[in-house]
Amino acid sequence: MADEVKLHGVAASPFVCRAIIALKLKGIKYELIEEDLSNKSADLVKYNPVYKKIPVLVHNGNPISESLVIIEYIDDVWKGVPILPHDAYEKAQVRFWAKVVDDKCAPAVTKAFISHGEEKAVAELHEQLQFLENELNSKFFGGDNINLVDITATFLAYWVGAAEEALGIEVLNKDKFPKLTKWCDNYINCQAVKDSLPPRERVVAFFKKQFDKA
Known part of the structure; x- marks a missing residue:
């Protein structure tokens, strides 16, 4: 069955x-x-x-x-492509960085956009993103394959760019975060990710509506 x-x-x-x-x-x-x-x-x-x-x-x-x-x-x-490593220590590290993305980076992203790119809020976001930039030493956070940290950070790879377009500001730039911006490109061009993402124009329109309300 x-x-x-x-x-x-x-x-x-x-x-x-x-x-x-x-x-x-x-x-x-x-x-x-x-x-x-x-x-x-x-x-x-x-x-x-x-x-x-x-x-x-x-x-x-x-x-x-x-x-x-x-x-x-x-x-x-479901077996097949593993999303978390089998090694206990490596698994703990992956869970830690996924938590950093959700607990530290996500609120900082929200604050930066709600403040319409206010300097202090963007500086706070950059402080959090720098931890990820330093941690990223391969194509993905999972090495050659996507893992839990990559999936958790999907909003950084896709939603942040749409919000930047909607608001006309830049918070994640190539000069300051070369590894993270390259990761964004690699990640959203993975077939499984590409097939899962909503149309960009739909996300941009959503943010424009939210920012207009604010």
């Missing part, structure tokens, strides 16, 4: 995109259940009653919430 895999989310969400990339890397067939976040489905609330947030992966009726938990679940359940 084939696995039934459903993903509750919104295609334009970077968090949902993480789960989609993991599924595509493993070659897993799935159904995307598009949610209306202003009117969440009863299933979403039932499957994720604590946070009531996307994404939620439902595998054979069993729900898994939170994007990074979903990615690890996908890696555990």
Whole structure:
């Protein structure tokens, strides 16, 4: 009997995109259940009653919430291309840097754009990005292959560029971050990633709308 895999989310969400990339890397067939976040489905609330947030992966009726938990679940359940290393120490390091991306870089990105590129906010973002720049010593954070850190940083590779275009500012430039900007190009041109990303114009339009509101 084939696995039934459903993903509750919104295609334009970077968090949902993480789960989609993991599924595509493993070659897993799935159904995307598009949610209306202003009117969440009863299933979403039932499957994720604590946070009531996307994404939620439902595998054979069993729900898994939170994007990074979903990615690890996908890696555990389906063999093929590994997303996390097998070595315990290497795995711990990967989890650490994924946490840095989410806990340090993501809020700094948001702050830089909400402030419309205010100098102090951009300087704070650059401080966080420098840690990633220093850590990146190969094509991907996973060496020659994509790993959990790369997938976690999808918003840096794709959404940041769209936000820069929408707002007309630059926060991630080639001169200051040569390794990170090259990583962005390598990453978004990977087939599994490319096939998972929403159309750029859709993301740019979303940010323009958000910035106009602000």
